Amino acid sequence: MIEENYRQVAASLKPGVRLVAVSKYKTVEEIKTVYDLGQRVFGENKAQEMRAKHAVLPSDIEWHFIGHLQRNKIKYIIGYVSLIHSIDSLELLQEVNKAAAKENRVVPCLLQFHIAEEETKFGLNLAEAEALLDSPDFGEMRNVRIDGVMGMATFTPDKEQVRREFASLRDIFQKLQTTFFLGKEHFKQISMGMSDDYPIAMEEGSTLVRVGSSIFGARDYSLKLY
Ligand SMILES: *Cc1c(COP(=O)(O)O)cnc(C)c1O
Numbered sequence: 001m002i003e004e005n006y007r008q009v010a011a012s013l014k015p016g017v018r019l020v021a022v023s024k025y026k027t028v029e030e031i032k033t034v035y036d037l038g039q040r041v042f043g044e045n046k047a048q049e050m051r052a053k054h055a056v057l058p059s060d061i062e063w064h065f066i067g068h069l070q071r072n073k074i075k076y077i078i079g080y081v082s083l084i085h086s087i088d089s090l091e092l093l094q095e096v097n098k099a100a101a102k103e104n105r106v107v108p109c110l111l112q113f114h115i116a117e118e119e120t121k122f123g124l125n126l127a128e129a130e131a132l133l134d135s136p137d138f139g140e141m142r143n144v145r146i147d148g149v150m151g152m153a154t155f156t157p158d159k160e161q162v163r164r165e166f167a168s169l170r171d172i173f174q175k176l177q178t179t180f181f182l183g184k185e186h187f188k189q190i191s192m193g194m195s196d197d198y199p200i201a202m203e204e205g206s207t208l209v210r211v212g213s214s215i216f217g218a219r220d221y222s223l224k225l226y
Contacts, residue, residue: 002033005215010039013209014202020064020191022212024049025219028056034215035061041082043210047073049226054080066150066191066210068122071095078102084109085150085191085210088122090132093144100143108147110191113172115165116154123151126172133180146181148189148207149173153197162197166204173205 006021013019020043023031031042031053040060044050045067054063062082069077069086077084078099087093087109100107111132114123124132132138133146151169153162173190181187193201195214202209213219 002030002216003037005217006034006037006039009211009214010037012199017202017206018208020066020208020210021215022066022194022210023053023216024067024212025221025223025225026212026216027225028053030216031057043085043212046226047076050081051076052226064210069096074099078105078107081107083147083189085208086110086112086122087146088112088124090135090137093132093141094137097141097144106143106145108145108186110148110150110189111146111176113149113151113169115151115169115172117156117161118154126175129172129176130180133176145186147186148191149176150189150191150208152194153192153201155196159200163200163204166192166197166201166206170205 010019018041020041021034021039022043024045035058041062041064043064043066050063050065063080064083064085065077065081066085069092071092074095084096096107111129112123114125149169149172153165169192170190177187189207190205191208192206193209195211198209198211
């Protein structure tokens with residue numbers, strides 16, 4: 001089942017779009033199945049779970065952190081994380097920068113934007129992001145690099161609303177690209193699209209889709225893996 005799902009999702013990607021296989025609540029064996037089919041980028045949303053999986057899975061996996069990151073848990077991921085998708089405050093970015101400095105790393109990060117109607121989703125608005133990028137504190141950070149933006153659309157059957165929200169994230173990306181990141185080659189990622197909406201996200205310019213259940217099947221949230 002996972003094999004067939006993975007092949008279908010991989011075959012549906014537009015050129016230039018990378019797949020983050022979201023493996024939260026899935027076992028090491030399930031991840032290994034997808035790894036053996038060639039997938040190298042996996043996404044997790046809990047720091048301890050990611051640490052435990054990183055410890056036992058092959059070292060050429062790129063681990064992407066996609067969930068809300070609590071400051072006291074940065075230490076569980078900072079030594080090896082390839083991309084943090086979920087920076088939603090200057091304070092969090094400062095803590096990541098500090099932890100990355102201790103590891104002698106420059107850690108790639110995305111700014112997470114609130115593009116959905118739902119109140120519950122984390123994220124910045126454009127004004128908050130501009131204030132962050134304008135701040136002297138950000139100017140002094142040497143151990144983080146902002147590679148782009150991330151967002152989640154509203155969970156709704158209204159495809160046009162989803163499309164509008166993804167388009168709004170692409171607009172934010174383009175605005176930042178032509179202001180704060182002019183000429184910065186590394187600022188190129190738009191992380192948007194999940195199992196239910198990644199085809200629309202790709203049409204609206206996504207470069208990174210985060211797909212879980214379409215590959216691994218539904219999650220069992222009662223599982224206590226870690
Ligand atoms: C769980 C999760 C996903 C994947 O969701 P699916 O609907 O299973 O594809 C993508 N992005 C984030 C931030 C997630 O937490």
